[in-house]
Amino acid sequence: MSEITSIQSPARRQTQTSIGEPITRTDGVLKVTGTATYAADNHPANLLHAVMAVSTIAAGRVTHLDVDATKAHPGVVDVMTPDHRPELAKDPDERDDPFMFRLDLLQNDRVRYPGQPIAVVIAETLEAATEGAALLAPQYEAETPRIGLNAGEAFVPDGVGPGEPAEAGVGDIEAGLARATRRIDAVYETAPQYHNPMEPHAIVAAWNGDRLTLDTPSQAMAIARGRVAGLFGIDAENVHIRSPFLGGAFGCKGMILSPQALGIMAARMTGRPVKLVVRREQMFGPLGHRAPTRQTLALGLDDEAHLTGLSHHVRTASSVFDDFFEPAAGVSHTLYASPAIHTAHDAVRLNTGTPLFMRAPGEATGSLALESAIDEAAAACDMDPLAFRLANYAEVEPISGKHFSSKRLRDCYAQAAERFGWAKRSRAPRSMRDDNGLLVGWGVGTATFPVVMFQGHARAVIRADGSGLVETGAHDMGQGAWTALAQIGADSLGLELGHTTFRAGSSDLPDAGVAGGSGHTATAGNAIHNAGRDAIDKLAELAINDQASLLFGAERRDIVARGGRLVLSDSEARSDSYRDILGRAGLAEIEGRGTGSPDQTAQERFAMHAHGAVFAEVKVDPDLGQIRVTRLVGAFAAGRVINPRMVESQFFGGMIWGISFALHEQATIDRRSGRVMNADLAEYHIPVNADVPSIEAISVPEQDRHINALGVKGVGEIGITGTGGAIANAIWHATGVRPRRFPIGIDDIL
Numbered sequence: 001m002s003e004i005t006s007i008q009s010p011a012r013r014q015t016q017t018s019i020g021e022p023i024t025r026t027d028g029v030l031k032v033t034g035t036a037t038y039a040a041d042n043h044p045a046n047l048l049h050a051v052m053a054v055s056t057i058a059a060g061r062v063t064h065l066d067v068d069a070t071k072a073h074p075g076v077v078d079v080m081t082p083d084h085r086p087e088l089a090k091d092p093d094e095r096d097d098p099f100m101f102r103l104d105l106l107q108n109d110r111v112r113y114p115g116q117p118i119a120v121v122i123a124e125t126l127e128a129a130t131e132g133a134a135l136l137a138p139q140y141e142a143e144t145p146r147i148g149l150n151a152g153e154a155f156v157p158d159g160v161g162p163g164e165p166a167e168a169g170v171g172d173i174e175a176g177l178a179r180a181t182r183r184i185d186a187v188y189e190t191a192p193q194y195h196n197p198m199e200p201h202a203i204v205a206a207w208n209g210d211r212l213t214l215d216t217p218s219q220a221m222a223i224a225r226g227r228v229a230g231l232f233g234i235d236a237e238n239v240h241i242r243s244p245f246l247g248g249a250f251g252c253k254g255m256i257l258s259p260q261a262l263g264i265m266a267a268r269m270t271g272r273p274v275k276l277v278v279r280r281e282q283m284f285g286p287l288g289h290r291a292p293t294r295q296t297l298a299l300g301l302d303d304e305a306h307l308t309g310l311s312h313h314v315r316t317a318s319s320v321f322d323d324f325f326e327p328a329a330g331v332s333h334t335l336y337a338s339p340a341i342h343t344a345h346d347a348v349r350l351n352t353g354t355p356l357f358m359r360a361p362g363e364a365t366g367s368l369a370l371e372s373a374i375d376e377a378a379a380a381c382d383m384d385p386l387a388f389r390l391a392n393y394a395e396v397e398p399i400s401g402k403h404f405s406s407k408r409l410r411d412c413y414a415q416a417a418e419r420f421g422w423a424k425r426s427r428a429p430r431s432m433r434d435d436n437g438l439l440v441g442w443g444v445g446t447a448t449f450p451v452v453m454f455q456g457h458a459r460a461v462i463r464a465d466g467s468g469l470v471e472t473g474a475h476d477m478g479q480g481a482w483t484a485l486a487q488i489g490a491d492s493l494g495l496e497l498g499h500t501t502f503r504a505g506s507s508d509l510p511d512a513g514v515a516g517g518s519g520h521t522a523t524a525g526n527a528i529h530n531a532g533r534d535a536i537d538k539l540a541e542l543a544i545n546d547q548a549s550l551l552f553g554a555e556r557r558d559i560v561a562r563g564g565r566l567v568l569s570d571s572e573a574r575s576d577s578y579r580d581i582l583g584r585a586g587l588a589e590i591e592g593r594g595t596g597s598p599d600q601t602a603q604e605r606f607a608m609h610a611h612g613a614v615f616a617e618v619k620v621d622p623d624l625g626q627i628r629v630t631r632l633v634g635a636f637a638a639g640r641v642i643n644p645r646m647v648e649s650q651f652f653g654g655m656i657w658g659i660s661f662a663l664h665e666q667a668t669i670d671r672r673s674g675r676v677m678n679a680d681l682a683e684y685h686i687p688v689n690a691d692v693p694s695i696e697a698i699s700v701p702e703q704d705r706h707i708n709a710l711g712v713k714g715v716g717e718i719g720i721t722g723t724g725g726a727i728a729n730a731i732w733h734a735t736g737v738r739p740r741r742f743p744i745g746i747d748d749i750l
């Protein structure tokens, strides 16, 4: 079995710093040559294959499984069912941590949602396990499932998202709306969506006594380790997770969920390594999704087109057995100035798998509705939608009253508008056509995403040969962590990128925190930055106290690290190389440690968000209603840019998710059975290249001294916010029909 945790950063031309360089991915060649090992590429000796059987009903009980028929099938080794499974140290229905969701580990015969695992067949080959699972022929006692946002009485959850209040506000919303001279009332609906990374969840689990080795894609190895340790009653130190490469994640690989835990149970039960790979249709059940929302907005406006009140109410859903509530109204706390704001969430419980964090949870869903409603307000005031947004620009965060740590949203609007050619837009809907007679529409949406940081750690080493090593258990979902973090590492050690080895993707390295909330570079990057600084401090200490050094007696603050040397900042002539300093001290290496974590004081003082503006052009066939996005231009201000190439590609990815949200993605639920009717990538539509037009993403330079030492905000998710709204608003401009249901289809506009 290969284990890639270490990537030698590419050699490159001599420059002062590697931060800010648009270098290509350090893991790119491994990926395009098929050398990168994803979890399912591991084949330890003596491997068994496990296949889940999943429920075809949404609610009820499993009354019979034909285990005998399955066991009689050649190659089948064992069948895990509620009657025959390893004991667990922790009840899968116990939840005492916001990041440890309730699991379905065959604890009983209950079925709570369609696609729930009800048995696991373990066999010598994948084929035998697959056939064995089919032979189980489950029988059920079905109950009527709870389906859709009108199922049962709604309730107010204790909190939404990861620990935000369900209700919030500022000012008197009733009075604010009452004094409006114009009012917009609108209801927007978004469909359930499933993450569907290209790489489905997979695990290769191998026990050695009480030690466990796991190959599984993870966005948060330390959390995963803790979850596994708790379930199986072993020390977290005994769980080694290898997760060097992920084929996408989007939030659904943030935790160990039921299929991975079942793979570990199967290995425990059989005493052999087990591989369990989730099939595409099985991704639409136990692995999280974005819940549907129904969002009711009320906007009051005075005669100067200023908001007098903004009310944003969200109805969403969780599963019948666990809590995750899409925090969709949160964007209304941030984006527009209003003396009165009120946001609230309520929810129903449905027979679905538990919803989860998915691609800007809350911000993506909420900004679709808010940006549409703001556009409706602009139209009601007969104003240009960009001018309307500028008229209601939030100088401070409206709901908290805090100043922004930085906010270059005006520049985003200006630069993207200029690039797009917004000034040439004609105001009235249905007023623009192209040469082929297609209706042309232009729309704008505002993007926003909070600055999130977790706690992460890193180790940085300078070796006697003058080279560097940087280690942190970071996760590369495809976003470029191998590259951007290596750049920060080289910089922090004052070394060329080619003289630095970067190790990541394994739980035996320092915990890098979570690759989520768009906060991985901020978290792991600042940990690396601090670790490098710590190593340089120690090295400087050696030189300052070494009579043989040209830096003897110098002040630490006058010394900078660059090109493998410590240099006195006011005298290039006084310097000393890392190699010489360590050599004279007789040391093989010197080690620094660092932590990256949110600055509580700054967080109390400032509102911290990235911002952006997205402009969209659509063309609509006036006869057929066919909608095409033909152009997207976004400009984003998200703090310091570590690697412009990676950042641009993150913006592109986010904007493509936005196209997807506006026009493509939805799980269609059968009203009788509760099952997802399009549980495959042929019918669960995502944008293909033909759906993705010319996209441009502009990085607006932004310095932020408050958020963290590196000044990094986060770029992973902001692109999905703003884009969907811009497309919806462009469709209105093209057609005169206001879409209020997402994804927008032909039937919504004809």
Ligand code: MOS
Binding pocket: 219, 249, 250, 251, 252, 254, 357, 358, 359, 360, 361, 515, 516, 517, 518
């Ligand atoms: Mo993301 S939904 O923070 O992985």
